[in-house]
Amino acid sequence: xxxxxxxxxxxxxxxxxxxxxxxxxxxxxxxxxxxxxxxxxxxxxxxxxxxxxxxxxxxxxxxxxxxxxxxxxxxxxxxxxxxxxxxxxxxxxxxxxxxxxxxxxxxxxxxxxxxxxxxxxxxxxxxxxxxxxxxxxxxxxxxxxxxxxxxxxxxxxxxxxxxxxxxxxxxxxxxxxxxxxxxxxxxxxxxxxxxxxxxxxxxxxxxxxxxxxxxxxxxxxxxxxxxxxxxxxxxxxxxxxxxxxxxxxxxxxxxxxxxxxxxxxxxxxxxxxxx
Numbered sequence: 001x002x003x004x005x006x007x008x009x010x011x012x013x014x015x016x017x018x019x020x021x022x023x024x025x026x027x028x029x030x031x032x033x034x035x036x037x038x039x040x041x042x043x044x045x046x047x048x049x050x051x052x053x054x055x056x057x058x059x060x061x062x063x064x065x066x067x068x069x070x071x072x073x074x075x076x077x078x079x080x081x082x083x084x085x086x087x088x089x090x091x092x093x094x095x096x097x098x099x100x101x102x103x104x105x106x107x108x109x110x111x112x113x114x115x116x117x118x119x120x121x122x123x124x125x126x127x128x129x130x131x132x133x134x135x136x137x138x139x140x141x142x143x144x145x146x147x148x149x150x151x152x153x154x155x156x157x158x159x160x161x162x163x164x165x166x167x168x169x170x171x172x173x174x175x176x177x178x179x180x181x182x183x184x185x186x187x188x189x190x191x192x193x194x195x196x197x198x199x200x201x202x203x204x205x206x207x208x209x210x211x212x213x214x215x216x217x218x219x220x221x222x223x224x225x226x227x228x229x230x231x232x233x234x235x236x237x238x239x240x241x242x243x244x245x246x247x248x249x250x251x252x253x254x255x256x257x258x259x260x261x262x263x264x265x266x267x268x269x270x271x272x273x274x275x
Contacts, residue, residue, distance in 0.1 A: 162267030
């Protein structure tokens, strides 16, 4: 009996990595402008973002994986004689974790462990990759759950939208606040850790937002990921500032998909750091 890993699509891990490590990805779906989009993997999102950017009025509808979808995935894995570890997007942001838990109870709760990552994006992806290595090393489901719970305090995620327009479209920002933000070029720096979303600071301009996010990185960081949604003209500046402060820390650049792009918009940038 071996452990198989199930995740939702919000960790934005590449298709190649998932195939190489036998990870089952249960995707989110979006409906926009009479089109249905499956979130998919990095490199598959251009059509969605081009549609989003060309439309200034409508807002995409997002849907999480159903209980029935998780139930089928879990049952198929158990039928092959395996156990399941399932890692989901933060329960604060989505009902996906609740759906996976309902499916677990319908299938076999004694052979399935569902873990609330309490984070999102590539911060969740880092936890997924840790679970992959632990499975390879023969760790139990409980050992994996305990380690991932510990990691929640080791990972930090900050991000800054390029524009407040998409937050306004989604009803998460009033029109007056959006206009004021646009006039002042105001950039809120949003932090999401351990199921808590907060605005740590508001600054004028993207360059200042990047400097603030870089200053927020723990001095003991061992790994840093630079994030962007669809496109960003500020990536090189962000990378330069991170390298100046952390010349010996591995830095990678990774893209973020439609589920989050729909809420905060193309051009959003972020930093994930791990201590």
